[in-house]
Amino acid sequence: SKKSGRNCSTLFQDEMATEAAELLKLERDISSAIFKDEFFFVLQPLVSSVTMEVTSAEALIRWQRDDTVVPPNQFIPFLEESALIIDVGEKMLSKVCEFLAQMKSEKRLPNSFKIAVNISGKQLSEVNFIEKVTNVLRKYQIAGHYLEFEITESVALDNLKDTIKKINELKQIGISFSLDDFGTGYSSLSHLKDLPVDKLKIDRSFINDINVDKQDENLVKSIIQLAVNLGIVTVAEGVETVQQVNWLKENGNMLLQGYYFSRPILPNDFIEKYLAPSTE
Numbered sequence: 001s002k003k004s005g006r007n008c009s010t011l012f013q014d015e016m017a018t019e020a021a022e023l024l025k026l027e028r029d030i031s032s033a034i035f036k037d038e039f040f041f042v043l044q045p046l047v048s049s050v051t052m053e054v055t056s057a058e059a060l061i062r063w064q065r066d067d068t069v070v071p072p073n074q075f076i077p078f079l080e081e082s083a084l085i086i087d088v089g090e091k092m093l094s095k096v097c098e099f100l101a102q103m104k105s106e107k108r109l110p111n112s113f114k115i116a117v118n119i120s121g122k123q124l125s126e127v128n129f130i131e132k133v134t135n136v137l138r139k140y141q142i143a144g145h146y147l148e149f150e151i152t153e154s155v156a157l158d159n160l161k162d163t164i165k166k167i168n169e170l171k172q173i174g175i176s177f178s179l180d181d182f183g184t185g186y187s188s189l190s191h192l193k194d195l196p197v198d199k200l201k202i203d204r205s206f207i208n209d210i211n212v213d214k215q216d217e218n219l220v221k222s223i224i225q226l227a228v229n230l231g232i233v234t235v236a237e238g239v240e241t242v243q244q245v246n247w248l249k250e251n252g253n254m255l256l257q258g259y260y261f262s263r264p265i266l267p268n269d270f271i272e273k274y275l276a277p278s279t280e
């Protein structure tokens, strides 16, 4: 009836108003979170499928918003719409370098160890990105080979020529590159050979259905073969079960990442758990 229709739309308008108010609050909170330095990172290990040793870690951002820890899906997309992602991304890189310096001083930084940092498109396309990276490495006295940058297909293909040029310059100072969420973008296969990335991360959605969906298994097999042909290291992300681990071990020499091994944990806990003091 007309009456219930009106009720419905009033309810809908109320909901919209609430959502708008929440969005506005989020916007204000994020801006002040940057000032108050409420962002931090957690680390998740990457494990060799051959030796089962931890070779590196991925840094993942978190937001301490009052009593709750907010995951990136709830604020990164928002930040990416504005220039704020640049500030936050820089701050993350700085925090990771500061932590690497701490590891170094505690003699818990093996020479071959790396921390991978997610880099958004807006950061990479900044004209002075390389200069900023060089400055933060110098500030903390950290060699470039301790860092890896994770970029997504869409970012890499956005301005292919410029991306290739920047990747090559950063590789010259030792930073390696990883192509994130591989398989979820649109036909980047033809461009992959032009991208000088060191690693290819197979998206979690494909790893999920190993031992369930033969088609996904075949897809993963062909991605692994593709990486082998291009001389690129494969990373399987979102590994959750022992069945997935066994299947992946049988299908190649790669890196494994996922809850099966560890959830992302606080940096100091990561050191305690995975990196014994050494003289390296």
Ligand code: C2E
Pocket (backbone or CB within 6 Å): 044, 059, 060, 061, 071, 072, 073, 076, 089, 092, 117, 118, 119, 120, 180, 181, 204, 237, 238, 239, 240, 257, 258, 259, 260, 264
């Ligand atoms: P991503 O780069 O693909 O990161 C992997 C995500 O998968 C992480 O979610 C991680 O916690 C989660 N994950 C790892 N293992 C498993 C598993 O076995 N099962 C399941 N279900 N999930 C797993 P998280 O930390 O919530 O990050 C989400 C996304 O936010 C990241 O996806 C990345 O795109 C973005 N992000 C995180 N940190 C940063 C950052 O510092 N800068 C930028 N620009 N983006 C970031």
Ligand code: CA
Pocket (backbone or CB within 6 Å): 058, 118, 150, 180
């Ligand atoms: Ca990533």
Ligand code: CA
Pocket (backbone or CB within 6 Å): 180, 181, 201, 203, 237
């Ligand atoms: Ca990923």
Ligand code: CA
Pocket (backbone or CB within 6 Å): 181
């Ligand atoms: Ca992702």
